[in-house]
Amino acid sequence: MKLYEYAAKEIFSKYDIPIPGSSLVSDADGAREAARKMKEVVIKAQVLTGGRGKAGGIAKASSPEVAKINAKRILGVSIKGFPVKKVLIEEYREPLKEMYLGITIDRKKKCPVIMASPHGGMDIEDIARNSPEKITVVPIHPLTGIHEYQARMLANSLDRNKAPELIDIIKKLYGVFTDYDCQLAEINPLAQTIDGIIALDAKMVIDDNALFRQDFPEEENGSPEETARKNGMSYVGLDGDIGCIVNGAGLAMATLDMIKHYGGEPANFMDVRAGANAQQIKTALQIVSSNSNVKAIIINIFGGLTKCDEVASGIIDILPELEIPLVIRLSGTNEIEGRAMLGKYGIHMAASTEEAAKGVVELGHPDK
Amino acid sequence: MGILINKDSRVLVQGITGKEGAFHTKQMIDFGTNIVGGVTPGKGGIEVQNRPVFDSVKEAMDETGANASVIFVPPQYAADAIFEAINSRIELIVCITEGIPVHDMMRVCAYLKTSSSRLLGPNCPGITNPGSSKLGIMPNPIHRPGNIGVVSRSGTLTYEIVDMLTKNGLGQSTSVGIGGDPVNGTSFVDILELFEDDPETHAVVLVGEIGGTAEEESIDFIKQMSKPVISYIVGIFAPPGKTMGHAGAIISMGVGTALEKIQAFEKAGITVAESPSGIVRSLKSIL
Numbered sequence: 001m002k003l004y005e006y007a008a009k010e011i012f013s014k015y016d017i018p019i020p021g022s023s024l025v026s027d028a029d030g031a032r033e034a035a036r037k038m039k040e041v042v043i044k045a046q047v048l049t050g051g052r053g054k055a056g057g058i059a060k061a062s063s064p065e066v067a068k069i070n071a072k073r074i075l076g077v078s079i080k081g082f083p084v085k086k087v088l089i090e091e092y093r094e095p096l097k098e099m100y101l102g103i104t105i106d107r108k109k110k111c112p113v114i115m116a117s118p119h120g121g122m123d124i125e126d127i128a129r130n131s132p133e134k135i136t137v138v139p140i141h142p143l144t145g146i147h148e149y150q151a152r153m154l155a156n157s158l159d160r161n162k163a164p165e166l167i168d169i170i171k172k173l174y175g176v177f178t179d180y181d182c183q184l185a186e187i188n189p190l191a192q193t194i195d196g197i198i199a200l201d202a203k204m205v206i207d208d209n210a211l212f213r214q215d216f217p218e219e220e221n222g223s224p225e226e227t228a229r230k231n232g233m234s235y236v237g238l239d240g241d242i243g244c245i246v247n248g249a250g251l252a253m254a255t256l257d258m259i260k261h262y263g264g265e266p267a268n269f270m271d272v273r274a275g276a277n278a279q280q281i282k283t284a285l286q287i288v289s290s291n292s293n294v295k296a297i298i299i300n301i302f303g304g305l306t307k308c309d310e311v312a313s314g315i316i317d318i319l320p321e322l323e324i325p326l327v328i329r330l331s332g333t334n335e336i337e338g339r340a341m342l343g344k345y346g347i348h349m350a351a352s353t354e355e356a357a358k359g360v361v362e363l364g365h366p367d368k
Numbered sequence: 369m370g371i372l373i374n375k376d377s378r379v380l381v382q383g384i385t386g387k388e389g390a391f392h393t394k395q396m397i398d399f400g401t402n403i404v405g406g407v408t409p410g411k412g413g414i415e416v417q418n419r420p421v422f423d424s425v426k427e428a429m430d431e432t433g434a435n436a437s438v439i440f441v442p443p444q445y446a447a448d449a450i451f452e453a454i455n456s457r458i459e460l461i462v463c464i465t466e467g468i469p470v471h472d473m474m475r476v477c478a479y480l481k482t483s484s485s486r487l488l489g490p491n492c493p494g495i496t497n498p499g500s501s502k503l504g505i506m507p508n509p510i511h512r513p514g515n516i517g518v519v520s521r522s523g524t525l526t527y528e529i530v531d532m533l534t535k536n537g538l539g540q541s542t543s544v545g546i547g548g549d550p551v552n553g554t555s556f557v558d559i560l561e562l563f564e565d566d567p568e569t570h571a572v573v574l575v576g577e578i579g580g581t582a583e584e585e586s587i588d589f590i591k592q593m594s595k596p597v598i599s600y601i602v603g604i605f606a607p608p609g610k611t612m613g614h615a616g617a618i619i620s621m622g623v624g625t626a627l628e629k630i631q632a633f634e635k636a637g638i639t640v641a642e643s644p645s646g647i648v649r650s651l652k653s654i655l
Contacts, residue, residue, distance in 0.1 A: 107550045107580045110477040142474035210469035250522020253602035302524040304505040332507040
């Protein structure tokens with residue numbers, strides 16, 4: 001789960017990582033009121049995507065009236081498909097120098113890595129790609145946590161003259177990273193100002209698997225992604241017209257690849273996960289069929305933990321209200337029972353992923 | 369033969385009284401696995417499938433002499449169950465559980481290095497040695513004894529491929545799912561090394577997917593292998609930056625797309641099949 005900048009900064013502030021004073025607002029008048037209490041402000045779109053600066057989602061204002069005008073403009077736009085519903089009104093701090101500090105997980109080393117670069121700001125990805133030597137990377141042992149000398153090494157790579165201040169911030173950010181089960185905790189830019197070092201931006205991505213022990217209010221948006229997640233499944237919307245319901249992410253990816261291979265375009269990725277029950281299958285079909293682009297649906301199940309008779313009973317439950325044609329493949333645990341249950345409904349049954357993918361593309365595009 | 373498990377493996381089931389644990393205990397027994405007991409804290413003294421249940425792995429080891437364990441414990445408690453198995457010196461730990469926090473897995477893997485245990489998974493279907501033993505959840509009927517080693521990051525896709533091999537007369541020495549999580553216990557290379565040394569394995573099928581660099585890291589070893597390796601990599605359709613269910617299948621910073629992996633394999637001269645049936649065709653052409 002990605003956190004909004006303001007939510008990440010609230011956490012930073014609990015850990016005494018310095019941040020500018022700010023106020024979160026959702027309308028232009030609120031922006032003006034918030035700006036009254038500050039000298040010069042930055043209005044920052046709160047969206048869960050990067051590159052908002054380049055997309056016009058950040059503006060400065062030196063008076064409350066200008067803050068209102070800018071907030072009104074930013075609140076009306078969408079950035080990479082994300083409508084801006086809230087803006088953060090933040091005290092402007094002149095950066096004398098922009099640095100980068102981030103912590104993520106190195107899958108190969110199986111441990112957290114802290115990355116620091118004296119060249120932060122908008123172009124950090126170019127630096128990572130073109131001059132990786134300008135980034136200091138320090139792996140941290142998961143069982144010992146960060147050592148003082150490691151924090152010192154990173155701090156010295158950023159700015160030797162500010163080492164004590166930086167060591168403190170690095171250790172605190174590592175605390176945030178582990179306490180909140182982060183996949184990413186990032187400050188970019190970490191700025192030097194005349195008042196000291198301060199986190200001008202904040203990015204945190206929480207491991208979804210750890211949400212059971214983290215207390216985050218979920219913002220409801222009614223999206224199919226969210227409905228799927230709440231029902232223990234995972235859904236990703238795509239641009240095509242073949243609806244897909246598969247158990248297991250690997251098989252789901254193979255299924256979507258095969259649909260493309262036979263000339264179709266998947267409308268979604270959906271993994272109903274291991275051990276899906278009838279109710280989940282029914283919900284999955286509701287989610288996938290609610291996309292008006294969908295012309296045909298493939299259900300591809302190879303049961304290990306998932307039982308084919310459970311899947312069949314979920315399908316039968318929703319069949320009377322379903323107007324989109326189906327291609328079903330059921331193999332694995334209890335497949336004989338599952339197929340027998342579906343036998344009388346005249347549904348197109350397939351014996352393998354490839355056969356099912358070919359079948360659903362033909363069903364969705366009878367002209368082909 | 370085959371790798372890692374055999375008829376003599378003495379297997380515990382951690383989480384044996386849960387719905388999945390109990391169901392798959394029966395499946396494993398039906399397959400021929402020597403299940404010697406189970407562990408569920410607080411349920412010691414009862415029986416599941418005529419196998420004794422213990423409160424701790426230590427008690428179970430003392431009573432049964434188990435040397436392997438399959439874990440079906442819910443994600444909140446799974447890391448603890450793995451630590452318990454490591455500290456009880458279980459040789460092979462197979463963790464089926466999906467959804468373990470990655471920070472827990474980093475601690476588990478760091479600790480694992482200080483032990484003699486091997487961890488397969490988590491978030492994996494386990495390991496099957498047709499004709500002798502199965503630790504995990506792969507469906508029983510799809511396997512046939514033979515000479516193909518299968519190693520995969522996926523669960524259900526592994527079933528699809530094993531099923532297709534079997535239906536085309538290509539039996540398996542061992543089928544292994546290493547798991548779809550970003551941080552796991554056993555890598556492709558670990559399994560490839562075992563297949564290379566296993567006289568019963570004549571060729572290997574490697575099934576990879578988008579995200580991370582686990583596939584690329586196996587290339588150097590595959591080039592040194594005396595046995596042919598056929599690979600199959602999924603996720604070509606996937607738009608960059610989106611997670612496709614497996615926590616592992618995240619593309620970031622231009623690393624780990626399916627096409628990059630396929631190109632890296634082809635450049636190294638490793639056959640990449642374009643579909644499950646393509647794997648069969650490739651195998652038949654070389655064997």
